[in-house]
Amino acid sequence: MDYCAAPYRPEKISERRWDKVLPGAAELMAIALRQARRGAFSDNSFAAPLQRLLKAYEEEADLSFLGRYATRFDIMRCLSNLLRLDAAEEENPAIREAPILQPVFITGLPRSATTFFHALLAQDPENAVPRCWRLLHPYPPEGSLAASFRKAQVEMELGLFRWMTPGIGSLHPLYADAPQECTDITAHIFQSLRFDSTHHIPSYQDWLDGHGHQEAFRFHRRFLQHLQTQHPGRWILKSPDHVFSLEAIRKVYPDAKIVFLHRDPVSVVASCAKLEELLRRPFARHIDRAEVGRHVSSRLVQATRRMMQAGAQSNDILHLHYRELVAAPMEAVAKLYRHCGRVLSPDARRRMQAFAARPKPKRTRQYSLAEFGLEAGSLREAFAPYTQAFAMGAECATHAP
DSSP, X not given: OOTTSSOOOGGGSOSSOTTTOOOOHHHHHHXXXXXXXXXXXXXXXXXXXXXXXXXHHHHHSOBOHHHHHHHHHHHHHHHHHHHHHHHHHHHOGXXXXXXXXXXXXXXXXXXXXXXXXXXXXXXXXXXXXXXXHHHHOOOSOTTSHHHHHHHHHHHHHHHHXXXXXXXXXXXXXXXXXXXXXXXXXXXXXXXXXXXXXXSOOHHHHHHHHHHOSHHHHHHHHHHHHHHHHHSOOEEEEEOGGGGGSHHHHHHHOTTOEEEEEEOOTHHHHHHHHHHHXXXXXXXBSOOOHHHHHHHHHHHHHHHHHHHHHHHHHOSOXXXXXXXXXXXXXXXXXXXXXXXXXOOOOHHHHHHHHHHHTSOOOOOXXXXXXXXXXXXXXXXXXXXXXXXXXXXXXXXXXXXXX
């Protein structure tokens, strides 16, 4: 089977002015089917969420020329990947029977060292983490020449995005082989909080919050089965957005292990707002920083409430604090392995210690709350229940590494 056949070509997407009007879900699905030379999707329940997303893009996102191109390119890549999963399952039905055992979900506030912890745990050869390029292109099969080409292609695309968005690299690593968040998985069926981070689409976010995430995580499991068939391992998964999906995660993965990373929220709000601004900037004609500030702070307040609720309802969540992780990363690793009933091998310990000892990039840039229409005192009051519940002191800086 040639998984590289009929690649997506943006210029073929429509005969009408694609820089002016977004096509509907049915048109995009028809193009994807034609390019893949397939008759149907095995499950087209994603069509309604896709149409909602397209409507929000058209009416709310204020897309730039590049934004329209990028959204189409992203949607067509997701549709192409769905068809490739279908084809792989027809060739090897056993993929859907592969067990995903005791996955670890790391979540918590953004900027609380979740990315560092994820990368640290990835040093254990027995662990599996979703790599950025594999989430964008789960096929061709890993180890093939075509897969190497895809990886190089993703690296070039990410390099272009870093060039277009100065400052993004200091806030979040963007490299093809970097461990990546699960939101790129659930984006394939257009039920992901990733879209809300890159575009102003409040109606879509409201719909997704009400709809829930169980369908998204059923697909998440399916996607991992494909990756695991190519590269087995114990899954370590990470996203701050998982705090909004805990119920769905537990239903789909009953044996999942949950890890919360905590940090003083006020110290991260400005950094989170700057990251969202930078993620949206290439795709929108106008960015309202005050709106970004309101959106980010509101979601963080909601996240802290979800974490307090989950902590009160369950005693099997591992709670780690940002400061203890940064100060003693191997102790945090030991706590997680004990929590999961796993044994850290000497080789994995050496790899992790070497990774943790690497020089850290100096980040002197600080971000202003006022830049986003926010004020520290009001935020401190809004987050007080959370900081008191988890015994966190205030951090003086508003910049978060």
